[in-house]
Amino acid sequence: xxxxxxxxxxPRRISLADLTRTGAAVWIVLLAAVLALTVAxxxxxxxxxxxxxxxxATVVLGLAALGQHLVVLSGxxxxxxxxxxxxxxxxxALLINGYPIRTAPVVIGMLLxxxxxxxxxxxxxxxxxxxxxxxxxATLYLIQGAAFTISTTPTGRVTSALSAVALERIGPVxxxxxxxxxxxxxxxxxxxxxxxxxxxxxxxxxPAAARANGVPVARVLVxxxxxxxxxxxxxxxxxxxxxxxxxxxAGLGLELSTIxxxxxxxxxxxxxxxxxxxxxxxxxxxxxxxSSVTLLQLPATLTxxxxxxxxxxxxxxxxxxxxR
Amino acid sequence: xxxxxxxxxxxxxxxxxxxxxxxxxxxxLTCRSGRVHALVGENGAGKSTLVRILTGNQLPDEGEVLLDxxxxxxxxxxxxxxxxxxxxxxxxxxxxxxxxxxxxxxGQERTSRGLIDRAAQDREVRxxxxxxxxxxxxxxxxxxxxxxxxxxxxxxxxALVRRSRVIVLDxxxxxxxxxxxxxxxxxxxxxAADGVAIVYISHLLEEVTDLADDVTVLRDGRVVSTGPAGDxxxxxxxxxxxGRDVDAVFPPLPExxxxxxxxxxxxxxxxxxxxxxxxxxxxxxxEIVGVAGMVGSGRSRLLRTIAGEHPRAAGTVEVxxxxxxxxxxxxxxAGVALVPEERKTEGLVLPLSVRANTTLAALGQVLRGGFxxTRRERVVxxxxxxxxxxxxxxxxxxxxxxxxxxxxxxxxxxxLRRGPRVLLLDEPTRGVDVGAKSxxxxxxxxxxxxxxxxxxxxxxxxxxxxxxxxxxxxxxxxVVGELAGDDINEENVMHVALDTAGTSR
Numbered sequence: 001x002x003x004x005x006x007x008x009x010x011p012r013r014i015s016l017a018d019l020t021r022t023g024a025a026v027w028i029v030l031l032a033a034v035l036a037l038t039v040a041x042x043x044x045x046x047x048x049x050x051x052x053x054x055x056x057a058t059v060v061l062g063l064a065a066l067g068q069h070l071v072v073l074s075g076x077x078x079x080x081x082x083x084x085x086x087x088x089x090x091x092x093a094l095l096i097n098g099y100p101i102r103t104a105p106v107v108i109g110m111l112l113x114x115x116x117x118x119x120x121x122x123x124x125x126x127x128x129x130x131x132x133x134x135x136x137x138a139t140l141y142l143i144q145g146a147a148f149t150i151s152t153t154p155t156g157r158v159t160s161a162l163s164a165v166a167l168e169r170i171g172p173v174x175x176x177x178x179x180x181x182x183x184x185x186x187x188x189x190x191x192x193x194x195x196x197x198x199x200x201x202x203x204x205x206x207p208a209a210a211r212a213n214g215v216p217v218a219r220v221l222v223x224x225x226x227x228x229x230x231x232x233x234x235x236x237x238x239x240x241x242x243x244x245x246x247x248x249x250a251g252l253g254l255e256l257s258t259i260x261x262x263x264x265x266x267x268x269x270x271x272x273x274x275x276x277x278x279x280x281x282x283x284x285x286x287x288x289x290x291s292s293v294t295l296l297q298l299p300a301t302l303t304x305x306x307x308x309x310x311x312x313x314x315x316x317x318x319x320x321x322x323x324r
Numbered sequence: 325x326x327x328x329x330x331x332x333x334x335x336x337x338x339x340x341x342x343x344x345x346x347x348x349x350x351x352x353l354t355c356r357s358g359r360v361h362a363l364v365g366e367n368g369a370g371k372s373t374l375v376r377i378l379t380g381n382q383l384p385d386e387g388e389v390l391l392d393x394x395x396x397x398x399x400x401x402x403x404x405x406x407x408x409x410x411x412x413x414x415x416x417x418x419x420x421x422x423x424x425x426x427x428x429x430x431g432q433e434r435t436s437r438g439l440i441d442r443a444a445q446d447r448e449v450r451x452x453x454x455x456x457x458x459x460x461x462x463x464x465x466x467x468x469x470x471x472x473x474x475x476x477x478x479x480x481x482x483a484l485v486r487r488s489r490v491i492v493l494d495x496x497x498x499x500x501x502x503x504x505x506x507x508x509x510x511x512x513x514x515x516a517a518d519g520v521a522i523v524y525i526s527h528l529l530e531e532v533t534d535l536a537d538d539v540t541v542l543r544d545g546r547v548v549s550t551g552p553a554g555d556x557x558x559x560x561x562x563x564x565x566x567g568r569d570v571d572a573v574f575p576p577l578p579e580x581x582x583x584x585x586x587x588x589x590x591x592x593x594x595x596x597x598x599x600x601x602x603x604x605x606x607x608x609x610x611e612i613v614g615v616a617g618m619v620g621s622g623r624s625r626l627l628r629t630i631a632g633e634h635p636r637a638a639g640t641v642e643v644x645x646x647x648x649x650x651x652x653x654x655x656x657x658a659g660v661a662l663v664p665e666e667r668k669t670e671g672l673v674l675p676l677s678v679r680a681n682t683t684l685a686a687l688g689q690v691l692r693g694g695f696x697x698t699r700r701e702r703v704v705x706x707x708x709x710x711x712x713x714x715x716x717x718x719x720x721x722x723x724x725x726x727x728x729x730x731x732x733x734x735x736x737x738x739x740l741r742r743g744p745r746v747l748l749l750d751e752p753t754r755g756v757d758v759g760a761k762s763x764x765x766x767x768x769x770x771x772x773x774x775x776x777x778x779x780x781x782x783x784x785x786x787x788x789x790x791x792x793x794x795x796x797x798x799x800x801x802x803v804v805g806e807l808a809g810d811d812i813n814e815e816n817v818m819h820v821a822l823d824t825a826g827t828s829r
Contacts, residue, residue, distance in 0.1 A: 193440050195433035202419050202430050209417030212381070213482060214402040214431035273421040 020266040023278020029314060030285045037292055044295055051172035053294075056242070057287035059166075059176045060085070061257055062280065063235040066187045067228030068258035069279045074224040075204035075271025076125060076132030081232045081258055083144040084117050085251030088236025090147050093156030093246025100159045107162075107237050114233025115226045117143065122222030140255065147248045154247040158240050166241035176238055183231065188276055196223055205272025260307075261286050264314050285310070329356040330392075332521045333378065333409060333490045337387035340373050347373040349545040350387065354538075355490055355521040360512060362532040362553065363525045365542035366565055366757035371525050374542070375492050378523070379411040380404035405431075410483035411492040414525075418467045418475040425449045425463030428481045452481035456511050473504040480511060491515065492523040497531055509535055529558045541565055566758055574790035575766050578773040580611035583644075585777035586630075586746045591639030593629040593801075595622070601802025602639060607746070607777040612768065614792030615781040615803075616817045622801035623781040624665055627748050630779070631655055631662035643745050656685070661739035663732070665750040665781075671735040672723050679705040679719035681734050686741040708737035712767060729753075729760025736767065747771060749780040753787060765791055785814055797821050 019025040037045045044050060064081050071078040088110045095106045117139065124135045165175045191197035202210040203220045211217050232251075239250040263269060264285060265278025289310055293303050335353040339346070348370045355361050365371050376382040378389060380398030388395045391407055398404040401411075418427050425445060434444045449463045456477040467475060476496060483491045493512070497505055512535060516522055526532050532539065533556060540550040541564040548564045586607040603626060607613050617623045628634040630641055632648060632655030641648040641660075648658040664670040672681050679698070682705045683690050690700040702719045709716065712733045716726060723734060732752060739747070749768070753761045768791065772778055782788050788795055795812050797805040797820040805820035 194438060195435055195440060198422075198426050198430065198433055198440070201422055201426075205419040205421055206417065209419060210430070212401055212411070212413060212417050214405045214486075216402070272419065 020278075021273065021275065023265050023275030023281060025266060026264050026278050026281035026285060026314065030281050030288065033285065033288055033292075037288075037295070040296065045292075048169075048172040050291070050295055052169045052174050053291045054284075054287050055172065055177050056166070056174045057291055058283050059174070059180045060235045060238050060242070061254070061261065061287060062180045062283045063183055063231050063238065064251075064254050065258040065261045065279055065283050066183055066276075067231035068255075068262050069265075069267065069274060069276060070187070070200065070224045071132070071228045072259075072262050072267055072269060073200050073204045073271060073274050074221055075207065076221070076224070077136065077259065077269070078121065078225065078228050078232075079133065079136040079255050080117065080121070080139040080143055081228065081235075082251040082254035082256070083140050083147065084114060084229060084232040085236035085239060085254050086248060087143050087147045087150075088114060088233040089239040089243070089250035090150055090155070090236075090246040090248055092237050092240040093158050093244075094150065096156065096158050096162070098157040098159060100161060103159050103162055110233045110237055111230050114229035114231070114236075116229070117232075118226035118229025119222060121229070122218075122225035125225065126218035126221040151246070151248055154243070154245045156240075156246040158244055158246075162237075162241045163244045166238055176241070179234070179238065183234070184276070184280065187227075190227075191276060196220060200224060201272050203271075257286060260311055264311065329358050331355065331390075332357050332392065334390040334393075335374065335378060335387065336390060338374065338377055338384045338389070339386040340377065340382065340384050346545050348377070348384070351542065351545065351547050352550075353378075353523075353540055353547070355523055356538075357489065357519045357521045358516050359537040360516050360522040360524050360535055361538045361540065362536035363523055363540050363542065364529065364532055364561055364565060366759065369542040369565070370545040371542055372494070373545075375411060375494060375523070375525065378404070378490075379409055379492060402431075405486050405488070408487060408489035409492075410486050410488040410490070411494060412476065412479040412483060412496060414495040416472070416475050416479060418470075418478050420466070420468035422467055423463060424453075424461060424465045424467055424470065424478055427467050427478050428452055428463070428485055430482065432482075432485050448485055449481070452484040453477075455484055455514065456480050457507055471504075473508070476508070477511065480515075484515075488520065490521045490523065492525070494525045496524070497526055497528055505531070529561050532556075532561065533558060543567060562758065574762075575769045577612065577769060577791070577793060578610050580772075580793060581609040581775065583609045585609045585644055585775075586779070587642040587645075588630060589640045589642075591626075591629060591641065592637040593622070593625050594635040594637045595625065595801055601800075601804060603803050605779075605796070605803075607779060609745075609775040609777055610772045611793050612772050612778040612780060612791055614788035614795045615779065615798060616785065616788045616795055617798030617821050619783060621798040621821065623798045624750055625801070626798065626803070627662065627750050627779065627781050628664075630746075631660050631748050633662065656742065656744075659743075659745035660748065661685075661742065661744035661746065662748040663735050663739065663750060663752055665754070667728070667731055667735060667755070672731060674722075674724040676723055677720045678714070678716045678723050678726065678734055681723050682708055682737045683741065685738045689741060704741065705737075708740065711740075712737055713763060727757070727760065728755040729757060729764065732756055732760075732764060733767070736764075740771075745775075745777060747776050747778045749778065749782075751782055751784075752780060753782070753784060761787075785817060788817070789814065799823060 064085060068078055068081055092106055092110055096102045121135055121139065124130050125132050168175055199210065199215045199220045202215055203217050207217055236251060240246050243250065261282030262279050264282035265275060267274030267279060289306055290303055293300060293306060331354045333355040335351060337350045337352065338348050339350055340348040351370065351374055353374065363371050377384050380401045380403050383399060396407060428449045429445050434441045434448065446463060453459060453461055458474060458477050467478060496508055512522055524536060533553060536553040539553050539556045541548045541561060543565060584606045588603055588605040591603040615623050625634055629636055632650045633652050636650055643659045646658065648655050648660060668674055679701045683701045687696065690697055690704055692700060705719045708714065714733045715730050723731060753764055756764065768778060780791065789812055795807045795817060796803045797817055799821055807816055
């Protein structure tokens with residue numbers, strides 16, 4: 001009898017479930033997709049401009065998905081991420097309106113606004129006890145409505161310095177990619193090395209258990225939604241930077257994309273289980289799918305169909321199944 | 325001796341009411357450091373409410389909690405923990421997806437400059453694990469890979485990390501058996517020797533008299549008696565708990581008829597066992613066959629295979645001479661009813677009313693012009709309520725509000741509406757208190773008298789011994805022995821179940 005068994009553990013083999021849980025599964029699919037694209041059109045796919053396209057697509061999605069990842073880990077869901085990004089993008093362009101001196105204060109203001117939205121979510125969920133789905137469904141409409149009230153058409157103008165962050169690149173790597181890398185590093189560090197990170201898994205896994213063990217459940221939930229709000233606002237700033245103007249539909253559908261990549265990455269929508277590595281793999285995979293439609297000169301209208309097929313196929317194989 | 329050690333935690337006149345019920349009525353409790361204080365009582369006697377108040381999960385309506393003689397008011401478990409009062413709940417709060425170390429430190433994370441101090445945490449975790457006898461367990465192990473017994477030890481380790489002076493153990497033995505129980509006792513005694521005050525809640529009265537230094541018995545929210553454990557033996561505890569003697573727990577068994585109702589031939593459940601033992605079994609009308617064996621010996625699977633819920637690898641099942649096909653619906657139609665082990669998830673639809681649960685398996689009886697008639701459903705419920713003695717305020721009461729015993733009666737009522745010939749019972753009295761148990765025993769023997777064939781799986785050995793004409797013993801996925809008549813006793817069952825005769829395994 002081995003020591004592990006003696007200590008009461010069951011020995012286990014690496015299984016598909018483990019691959020899913022650790023987020024490795026989606027990377028395998030990603031690798032397969034890259035191989036397929038290399039075979040289909042090596043020159044086009046590996047061209048720096050195309051790689052830059054893919055990476056650019058990951059930035060906004062990735063930032064927003066980091067926030068969604070945190071909220072889903074907490075056992076919730078944030079449907080307002082898209083409209084929060086929209087409002088942030090619209091206000092960024094409108095308030096900067098071409099004046100370089102306004103850039104920094106406006107960007108900081110947007111992050112604060114995102115944080116404020118998060119505080120509202122967190123309090124409604126943790127203190128009032130409303131379901132996250134309902135709360136953020138309501139704010140999805142509220143925030144989108146606010147954006148339309150401000151403007152129904154693209155408006156404002158970001159500075160050239162800000163748009164350079166989104167549009168210029170070194171070789172295949174856009175500057176804005178550094179923003180994503182930094183954000184990933186911060187979130188990964190927070191999850192792994194702070195008490196909040198540990199407690200987030202506990203709150204999402206079993207709120208009653210967390211409370212019984214003295215975890216400040218409300219504070220943890222509010223923090224998760226605040227981080228999600230700030231990240232959504234940051235995604236909005238980069239949306240504005242990329243478009244150079246602010247559009248009241250800039251972040252349309254982003255909330256669904258973020259849920260998609262979080263789920264593809266093997267994170268449980270029930271909360272408490274998830275891998276950041278998996279979510280990042282999901283971000284890359286979805287970005288790859290969108291940009292490859294253009295690369296392979298397929299009609300753009302196919303994007304949604306392909307997305308649906310990819311999600312269903314991946315889910316059938318990898319997604320954490322509901323356990324009975 | 326009792327007064328030589330100081331009282332750490334005291335409850336004085338605690339009263340708590342919920343709509344329609346006084347859960348706790350002027351209850352007192354005194355916990356002294358270094359002593360194990362057993363808290364016993366039937367389900368609903370107020371143990372949980374008392375514990376919830378002591379640990380900050382609930383505030384009392386009246387009365388006070390004293391810590392070292394000073395009045396305290398815990399509005400939140402955090403506050404109780406900060407004062408050194410922790411609980412290990414019956415429903416384990418170990419998070420399966422987290423590591424053992426993270427679980428032990430949950431809510432007590434040691435940080436330096438905002439970051440988790442891994443070295444400090446690791447030291448604490450290892451020290452706490454060592455004290456609960458898991459010194460050689462790697463703290464990085466995922467909690468879901470631990471046995472239930474060890475998950476429970478992780479919970480106790482948590483309480484140690486919090487420097488708890490009072491630890492409440494709520495039914496710690498519910499998930500344990502045999503040597504696991506012994507090691508729990510060793511840990512509990514060790515904690516007491518270190519000066520921790522232990523409150524120990526249990527249904528198993530033998531272990532109470534074994535382990536405890538003091539005993540407090542609760543009934544209907546009141547403290548019935550309290551005193552040193554030496555003053556108590558099992559019969560006295562039961563008397564105090566129930567308020568009367570319960571010697572006539574098992575009603576006399578009826579004489580079975582000659583007619584074979586259930587005939588099982590060569591039945592083998594689909595399973596991973598290499599050498600399955602085929603089951604041949606005849607159960608006559610009015611006969612009760614008990615199935616014993618350790619947890620995991622395949623008892624439940626066998627039962628579910630007879631009921632058509634679990635696929636058969638081989639064999640046939642006949643009821644009153646007619647073959648029973650596989651498939652739950654078809655087996656039900658053939659006259660087989662299974663009262664499942666998981667009452668709350670498989671036996672009942674908890675959010676529905678007691679009326680709706682009672683008629684669920686036989687909706688055809690309550691149709692009127694092709695549509696459900698609530699009026700007819702109520703009539704059906706009231707018939708069963710009278711027949712089985714179901715304690716429910718009215719037909720629309722939510723099933724989740726009933727006690728375990730009354731819930732189990734609803735499950736029985738649901739199947740009885742279909743007039744089954746064969747009744748399969750899986751752990752029929754789990755989570756049911758002493759009084760309701762004997763009622764269920766009477767109901768089951770009553771059904772046998774009416775000509776039903778009964779097969780009952782139970783982990784409660786006295787129940788199997790007291791209620792069965794014959795006892796089948798399971799081991800390793802199949803039935804390995806059968807006892808009848810005077811051979812039915814505890815030793816014989818355990819010998820077969822554990823294979824102590826030394827035959828191969």
